[in-house]
Amino acid sequence: MPIAPSAEYYETAVAILRTCGFRPGAENIQVLVAMEGQEHGWDGGIMSYNNPLDVEEPGFGSTETLPDSAVRKYPTPEDGLKATEATLRDGRYPVLLAGLAQNNAGLVFSPAGRAELNVWGGDSRYGDEIAAVFADLQAVPATYYLTPPVSALGPPPAGNTASALWWARLEAWMQAELHGSADAQAMHALLVTLQEQVQKLGSQVRDLEEANAALTKRLALIARVAAGG
Incomplete structure (x- = not known):
């Protein structure tokens, strides 16, 4: 059976990629998940000392290492992610860095x-081991990389006309990025359901606003009567 990592592995891989300024994709996430599992196993806890890829980068608030190891402990997840990026960019890993940036596992495993x-692993077999783990992993769930970039869409605006324009931009992004794939169809169905829920909530909000306005008028009338007006 394929290895089925918990959400922690995928979320951490996405966090590493975003820290590096790279767009998460099915292949670069999978590469990092394979590395996380190789370093920590598959029982979770990969951020227990805020160092998901067991880097040895000094600084970033680190004041100690693991026992009998040069692997660093970092005080916060953000520190560990920045230390991981610093290691990737220290000049020793240009091909690995390019493969992650381009979402290209073929380049990583060249x-x-x-x-x-x-x-990286300090072992002449590490690259082959990561490639083998990569091949044994289940497919990355699409939810971890099929999220439209907020910078491209902007925040969901208020108002019916503006909302329609925002949804249209979202549909355009889906068409351009997903090219009518099965993932696009699933995403479309999800978005239709989401839009229906948003519309229902909007209707409920309007009803509450009308009820509040009516109540405010009644309270004002009661106040005038009580004051002898």
């Missing part, structure tokens, strides 16, 4: 990429 992974 001969040059595997050689860099061997350096």
Whole structure:
């Protein structure tokens, strides 16, 4: 059976990619999940010392290492993510970095990429081991990489006309990015359901606003009567 990591592995991989300024995709997430599992196993707790890929980067608030190891402990998840980025960008991993940036596992597992992974893991077999784990993993759930970038869409605006324009932009993004794939169809169905729920909530809010306005008028009338007006 394929390895089925918990959400923690995917969420941490996405956090690493976003810290590096890379767009999460099915392949670059899977590469990092494979590395996380290789470093920590599959029982979770990969952020127990805020170092998901077991880097040895000094600084970033780190004042201690694991026992009998150069692997650092970091005080916060943010510190650990920044230390991971610093390690990726220290000049020893240009192919690995490019593969993650381009969402290209083939580049990561090229001969040059595997050689860099061997350096990362301090073992001449590490690159082959990561490639094997990568192949054994279940497919990355689409929810971790099919999220439209907020910068492209902008925040959901208020008002019926503005909302319609926002949903249209979202549909356009889906068409451009997903090209009518099964994932796009599933996302479309989800968005239709979401839009229906938003419309229902909007209707409920309007009803509450009308009820509040009526209540305010009645309270004002009662206040005038009580004051002898």
